Amino acid sequence: MRYAIIGTGVAGISAVEAIRGVDRSGEIVMLGDDPHGYYSRPGLAYLLTGEVQDKSLFPKTREEYAKLNFVYKKNRVLEIDRTAKTLQLDDRSLLSYDKLLIATGAFAIPLTVPGANLQGVMKLDHLEDARGILKHAKRGRTAIVVGGGITALELTEGLLARGVHVHYLLRGTRYWSNVLDEHESRIVEGRLQAEGVTLHFRSEVQEILGRSGKVIGVRLLDGRTMKCDMLAYAVGIKPRIDLAQSADLAIDRGILVNEYLQTNDPDVYAAGDVAQVYDPLTGRSVLDSLWSPAREQGYAAGLNMVGKHKPYIKTVPLNVTRLAGLTTTIIGAVGNGRDEDLVGIARGDSETWRQLPDAIVAQSGFDINRVRLLVGENHLIGAVVMGDQKLSAPLQKIIAEKINISSIRDGLLRKDAKIADVIVDFWLHHLVTS
Numbered sequence: 001m002r003y004a005i006i007g008t009g010v011a012g013i014s015a016v017e018a019i020r021g022v023d024r025s026g027e028i029v030m031l032g033d034d035p036h037g038y039y040s041r042p043g044l045a046y047l048l049t050g051e052v053q054d055k056s057l058f059p060k061t062r063e064e065y066a067k068l069n070f071v072y073k074k075n076r077v078l079e080i081d082r083t084a085k086t087l088q089l090d091d092r093s094l095l096s097y098d099k100l101l102i103a104t105g106a107f108a109i110p111l112t113v114p115g116a117n118l119q120g121v122m123k124l125d126h127l128e129d130a131r132g133i134l135k136h137a138k139r140g141r142t143a144i145v146v147g148g149g150i151t152a153l154e155l156t157e158g159l160l161a162r163g164v165h166v167h168y169l170l171r172g173t174r175y176w177s178n179v180l181d182e183h184e185s186r187i188v189e190g191r192l193q194a195e196g197v198t199l200h201f202r203s204e205v206q207e208i209l210g211r212s213g214k215v216i217g218v219r220l221l222d223g224r225t226m227k228c229d230m231l232a233y234a235v236g237i238k239p240r241i242d243l244a245q246s247a248d249l250a251i252d253r254g255i256l257v258n259e260y261l262q263t264n265d266p267d268v269y270a271a272g273d274v275a276q277v278y279d280p281l282t283g284r285s286v287l288d289s290l291w292s293p294a295r296e297q298g299y300a301a302g303l304n305m306v307g308k309h310k311p312y313i314k315t316v317p318l319n320v321t322r323l324a325g326l327t328t329t330i331i332g333a334v335g336n337g338r339d340e341d342l343v344g345i346a347r348g349d350s351e352t353w354r355q356l357p358d359a360i361v362a363q364s365g366f367d368i369n370r371v372r373l374l375v376g377e378n379h380l381i382g383a384v385v386m387g388d389q390k391l392s393a394p395l396q397k398i399i400a401e402k403i404n405i406s407s408i409r410d411g412l413l414r415k416d417a418k419i420a421d422v423i424v425d426f427w428l429h430h431l432v433t434s
């Protein structure tokens, strides 16, 4: 039996772990076109700020890889032939498979304005991108950052940490408007400004200006021009579905898979950022661009590839991240509609967050320590916890386990409710009685 896995990200490596845990003798071949193999993609943000060094991005030791006993080929897969069950590799060789996992992740949507191919126009997708940004930041003094979501902010903070002055351009009127509410956006923006970032709202790049092939500034839609030595962007990502598409697998925004991570071809699976996974609970197929779901999906796919009939149970999407230095936990559905700065999903994001829940908002705290709850009939549906994180863990449980909160619902929705106290009391009581 030969298992082939395309992609050396967390979904791919988790599948190897799952397969090897069950099948000690089957051949596993992992194929990847990133020269650095498996590393922490979220960690790239901390590499930019200087909080971690390259080597701490690599979570696995040589010995751990050896134990997994798989063949690693540094190749790009060009084509899948599902009839012959072979992969065409970029060195012209063919590799046959019995079971295949596509875990090719997602790519940063490129900027499409004139000048986007100038030197100094950068994205943050791979380790090589992060290294390129750091190299540029040594020479550059002024950067323009374009886009919304977590990655644009990570670019801003990384450049700031390297002593670069940042102009942050937003097409809309506030930061990350489809996930954060207005107050949360303003908190983040205020902190960025305090750190020295110049924010420009309703500002859209029409053209990137260059000289001798290098970026020197931008022209905005309203005719204004701005100078810069580099431009970094994060306007969203797209699942890397090209292989699946040309192999005629069922796709929508990502590769469509059932709860067993299986595509419409029973020998082909997909997991991670590339997969649009069916959730039997809601009846919807959703994209997540989050590390933990990618790991869990990869693991479940691996188990199913070896014949264990294990469904992937989609959990409530959660991200603990840092927005302008402020720890922020986003759980469940918290959405606010559309964001002009993002095309589709962003890195570290989940489509579930964007859903407009049938819920009433309860909120407290208007400085950096803030909590916003989406309160349904009997359950909490989502939460955003900024700053003080003491509520984060109980809220994760209350939301994920759909704990009935009807006893505190009125208390939460009361004007001037002390949400933190209500939740802490409820949680302690729950722990004692359950």
Ligand SMILES: Cc1cc2nc3c(=O)[nH]c(=O)nc-3n(C[C@H](O)[C@H](O)[C@H](O)COP(=O)(O)OP(=O)(O)OC[C@H]3O[C@@H](n4cnc5c(N)ncnc54)[C@H](O)[C@@H]3O)c2cc1C
Residues within 6 Å of the ligand: 006, 007, 008, 009, 010, 011, 012, 031, 032, 033, 034, 037, 040, 041, 042, 043, 044, 045, 075, 076, 077, 078, 103, 104, 105, 106, 124, 125, 126, 150, 151, 154, 240, 243, 271, 272, 273, 274, 288, 289, 290, 291, 292, 294, 319, 320, 321, 347, 348, 349
């Ligand atoms: C800067 C950044 C910040 C992030 N922040 C967060 C965060 O705060 N929280 C969070 O939960 N998530 C975050 N994420 C997202 C998280 O890293 C991803 O959800 C996760 O890495 C997805 O794993 P994956 O295995 O599906 O795909 P990937 O990690 O994208 O791996 C896919 C691999 O497949 C390879 N590949 C693609 N096509 C081919 C081909 N044809 N042949 C061979 N190889 C191929 C790619 O080169 C890549 O190595 C962040 C990501 C980035 C880049």
